[in-house]
Amino acid sequence: MSIIQFPKEMKWGVATASYQIEGAINAGGRGASIWDVFAKTPGKVKNGDNGDVACDSYHRYEEDIEIMKDLGVDMYRFSVAWPRIFPNGTGEVSREGLDYYHRLVDRLTENGIQPMCTLYHWDLPQALQEKGGWDNRDTIDAFVRYAEVMFKEFGDKINHWITFNELWCVSFLSNYIGVHAPGNTDLQLATNVAHHLLVAHGKAVQSYRKMGLDGQIGYAPNVEWNEPFSNQMEDAEACKRGNGWFIEWFMDPVFKGAYPSFLVEWFEKKGITVPIEAGDMETIQQPIDFLGINYYTGSVARYKENEGLFDLEKVDAGYEKTDIGWNIYPEGFYKVLYYITEQYGQIPIYITENGSCYNDEPVNGQVKDEGRIRYLSQHLTALKRSMESGVNIKGYMAWSLLDNFEWAEGYSMRFGIVHVNYRTLERTKKDSFYWYKQMIANQFFEL
Numbered sequence: 001m002s003i004i005q006f007p008k009e010m011k012w013g014v015a016t017a018s019y020q021i022e023g024a025i026n027a028g029g030r031g032a033s034i035w036d037v038f039a040k041t042p043g044k045v046k047n048g049d050n051g052d053v054a055c056d057s058y059h060r061y062e063e064d065i066e067i068m069k070d071l072g073v074d075m076y077r078f079s080v081a082w083p084r085i086f087p088n089g090t091g092e093v094s095r096e097g098l099d100y101y102h103r104l105v106d107r108l109t110e111n112g113i114q115p116m117c118t119l120y121h122w123d124l125p126q127a128l129q130e131k132g133g134w135d136n137r138d139t140i141d142a143f144v145r146y147a148e149v150m151f152k153e154f155g156d157k158i159n160h161w162i163t164f165n166e167l168w169c170v171s172f173l174s175n176y177i178g179v180h181a182p183g184n185t186d187l188q189l190a191t192n193v194a195h196h197l198l199v200a201h202g203k204a205v206q207s208y209r210k211m212g213l214d215g216q217i218g219y220a221p222n223v224e225w226n227e228p229f230s231n232q233m234e235d236a237e238a239c240k241r242g243n244g245w246f247i248e249w250f251m252d253p254v255f256k257g258a259y260p261s262f263l264v265e266w267f268e269k270k271g272i273t274v275p276i277e278a279g280d281m282e283t284i285q286q287p288i289d290f291l292g293i294n295y296y297t298g299s300v301a302r303y304k305e306n307e308g309l310f311d312l313e314k315v316d317a318g319y320e321k322t323d324i325g326w327n328i329y330p331e332g333f334y335k336v337l338y339y340i341t342e343q344y345g346q347i348p349i350y351i352t353e354n355g356s357c358y359n360d361e362p363v364n365g366q367v368k369d370e371g372r373i374r375y376l377s378q379h380l381t382a383l384k385r386s387m388e389s390g391v392n393i394k395g396y397m398a399w400s401l402l403d404n405f406e407w408a409e410g411y412s413m414r415f416g417i418v419h420v421n422y423r424t425l426e427r428t429k430k431d432s433f434y435w436y437k438q439m440i441a442n443q444f445f446e447l
């Protein structure tokens with residue numbers, strides 16, 4: 001039996017996102033987002049699910065906060081729906097929209113829970129998409145305007161800000177692979193989007209600094225880990241390309257002021273260029289206070305000519321999988337965190353998302369989600385290994401507090417430590433909730 005102990009200053013929390021939990025899509029004058037449109041496009045989301053009601057957290061946030069209070073978290077990572085603040089993407093600000101988030105943040109603070117606010121968690125105002133969305137550089141300025149309104153309104157209440165969640169998903173998953181909104185399948189467009197997101201991030205950080213606010217600001221890329229199948233150079237190089245698509249592509253510009261040349265050249269061979277304009281790289285390289293990291297899974301992978309974008313194929317190495325079919329790969333969590341620290345130094349890191357999909361249902365009021373408890377203990381062990389290896393971890397936000405709308409999977413895939421009955425909206429704390437509660441209280445767990 002071994003004890004995995006965390007430092008007393010470690011911040012523990014849970015994470016959610018606006019479109020996935022709020023519902024109330026017309027309340028307070030909220031405008032349409034690209035996910036409202038995408039989810040209602042036939043064939044895009046499993047079972048035709050959408051976020052019209054979701055967990056109804058717009059109305060039930062007080063109950064959700066009571067649950068968090070019982071859990072004993074230090075922080076709650078939530079996202080703001082841009083279309084609640086700017087229903088048309090630009091122009092008039094919605095006071096009703098701002099007031100909803102004041103109610104949420106004030107209730108959190110009353111309960112001793114620190115808000116960690118994500119400004120962009122994928123719900124772009126549809127009005128901006130209709131003008132080109134993130135492919136249009138004007139959207140950068142619209143985002144900065146939105147960010148400045150939020151900083152001005154909440155700068156004295158929120159001390160941890162995240163500009164963008166999972167830039168790889170917003171750019172490549174949503175505009176090249178095409179399975180998320182708006183569903184484009186154009187690599188050059190996706191590369192433009194990725195660049196414009198990074199510029200928007202840099203400009204928002206500049207605005208935050210100009211306001212002289214004393215909180216912390218960062219961003220939250222998602223990463224996965226590809227482990228070479230063999231010690232053959234071609235396997236290592238292919239995995240480096242696959243990993244770099246998540247890591248270096250979105251972190252080198254922020255921490256080193258340039259895109260990784262090994263990938264720029266790889267893309268150029270495919271006729272893809274980055275639409276860099278004068279001053280962009282200096283803008284992107286604004287110093288940040290912390291790096292958010294979202295990690296779920298990894299794979300063993302190897303070189304295969306003409307396979308995918310990077311001559312890289314995943315190999316089924318027989319790892320157990322969660323109910324969404326992703327490998328359970330805690331070793332990858334340790335490796336990616338160690339790699340990031342090797343590349344960029346000991347920047348403070350919050351794990352802004354880590355969690356697992358298990359679709360256990362309540363039986364006599366109990367949800368026995370042993371798989372999620374095992375995933376949590378394995379990944380928190382990997383996290384502790386990284387900390388003892390010099391990775392500067394400041395906090396861990398479990399994805400997610402609640403079962404919620406899992407994008408293209410709809411409500412079919414459950415990531416919550418609290419079960420949600422989508423017919424009655426009843427919340428049921430799962431066994432993993434009680435495991436996490438105990439771990440937070442003790443700051444350790446036994447393996």
Ligand SMILES: N=NNCCOCCOc1ccc(-c2cn(C[C@@H]3NC[C@@H](O)[C@H]3O)nn2)cc1
Nearest residue numbers: 017020166173177179222294296353399406407
């Ligand atoms: N790597 N190559 N893939 C090629 C083939 O892709 C097909 C599908 O790909 C993906 C990749 C990643 C994801 C994903 C989902 N979440 C969970 C959410 N995170 C933010 C929060 O809102 C959670 O709901 N994180 N990541 C989904 C689909």
